[in-house]
Amino acid sequence: MSLQSSTKQSPALPILSKVPTGITGLDQITNGGLPEGRPTLICGQAGCGKTLMAIEFIVNGAIRYNEPGVFMAFEERTEELTQNVASLGFDIAQLQRDKMIRVDHVHIDRSEIEETGEYDLEGLFIRLNHAIDSIGAKRVVLDTIENLFSSLTNEGTIRSEIRRLFSFLKEKGVTAIITGEKGDGFLTRHGIEEYVSDCVILLENRVANQISTRLLRIVKYRGSIHGTNEYPFLIDDEGISVLPVTSLILEKEVSTERISSGISSLDHMLGGQGFFHGSSILVSGTSGTGKTSIAGSFAAGACQRGEKCLYFAFEESPKQIMRNMSSIGMDLSQFIKTGLLQFHASRPTLYGLEMHLVAIHKAIKKFNPDVVVLDPITNLTTVGSMSEVKAMLVRLIDFLQSANITVMFTALTLNTVADTQADEGVSSLVDAWLQIKDIELNGERNRGLSVMKSRGMKHSNQVREFIISSEGLNLVDVYVGVDGILTGSAREAHQLQEKTGVALHGHQVDRKDREISRKRNILEAKIASLNSEFESAEEELNRIYKEEELKKQIAKQNRQDLTRIRDEGNQNDVRSTDE
């Protein structure tokens, strides 16, 4: 994409104009299509899809881009060709009647031909020229011109004529595809690549571990920037789709929106809100730990919110999953009926990893889901090594994140060291990683779930016991006892014990309460008596005080009286002396 913008920056310079092929992905890799008005060589082994790619180029041109095309077939007869592509929904006969396509079968039967003296292939030129002019063709396919070499003996003539043919095609200004069979050490058996210098596309059909993968590579594309990798491609009932799998940039829009995991207690572990929208989640665990159940409830949760979910099942059939989910109180079939949920079940061994990726891409593009589940990714290792699976997942995560789709992978871990490492290898790619562990204790196995990581959000560091019941999934706190963590019945026993403890404790508290109230009563009584004591003491003191006052008063009175009396006595004395 960045390449395109850089070419757009300089509009003043003449840029090679391109003709779209209309083949999914190919136009992206070639940055617009095939070079306009020039021949392109498509080469590859037998059965790798050369003819199909060529005919799609012609049919797409006729249907989508309103560019008539001539298909010159050296191998297949017109009827055969029409039949072969009818399964893809291409009606060649109708297109021929509409004068959008012209198929010319060049039949060369060596047994009925004798060569004497000099000749040229002017007849072919005349036929081609006539075909092009009769419908005003812009696109031409020659499939496979190398047949001339096997039918005719004069190689020198053929070579010079083919060279003339290419310049003739360029002169006509048609965009041409020439197909060629792959030879030893050369791109084509007869080395016609030396005549085509503009664009060469190599198709391959590689078989590894008994699984074949179709690959496409642009060997050269003069005057244009193009993807140089090998790109896997798929041929299915809609024709060819090529997947430009490796994106070069790490510039994606991210969302802060959160979506529920479908299990409310799990959401609590993830900061109370669940996963980020558009993130990738890995659920790993040993077998039978309920990975699919988590994936199922994630899918069901999405559907309940009215979002669309695409479920890729590599292990179980959709019916199996639905039956199993209904046993834990989850009805997935209702979502299938409403069209919110779609299953995509395939055996991993159906095709190679890259093809799985292409198939996943296609399905996602078609269904346009909000949530995708892959269950389990570890099954894919049957068709590729873990590093290959990882590489595939990088691309898948890349694609999903650019489309802002939340994805949940489940991964099976075995109790071997190697696989734990592999598991961790994948885990570095994902945003959130839930691990379910088997906890074996007291003669029973229980599941412990922990959030190993969850980028960009607060999450619980606790191991929770993961309980699958007929009501659904739930997480409960595990109990840490003297011997370590307690799960299952041990936890329940512990819980019961605690309950008894609580009851006993409650009883004790009651007794204490009563005692306190009794004590309070006693104290209160004591306080009352002390109060009355104080009152009486106070009264006594008051009495004494009053008596003292009274005494003081009386004494004062007496003293006054005495003084008065003494004064009276003195007067009498004076009087007596006077007398």
Next chain:
Amino acid sequence: MKAIKTMSDQQMNNTEQEPKAWELRLYIAGQTAKSIAAISNLKKYCEQHLAGQYSIEVIDLLVHPQLAEGDQIFAIPTLVRRVPEPIRKIIGDLSNEEKVLVGLNIIPSMVS
């Protein structure tokens, strides 16, 4: 050369009236050296070996390009033996007399 064409037309008419044992068609594209050589060679051999029993039709594909597809012509010049069946084709300027005669089954192949 025009004379040949008109003659071939006449001969074609003749064949329609009284079918000849040998019906030959020669495809050319314009008056190239190879075409001219082929025409003269063919006429020579026919006069020598099939006098009176043949008809030659010369088709110039530059004039009738639509005719090329019908007889599956790709090389120029091409001689097509339409009668007697089966159809045989000889491409080239017909310079090798023996090959032409064998190819047309006028004389048996040396090998057989």
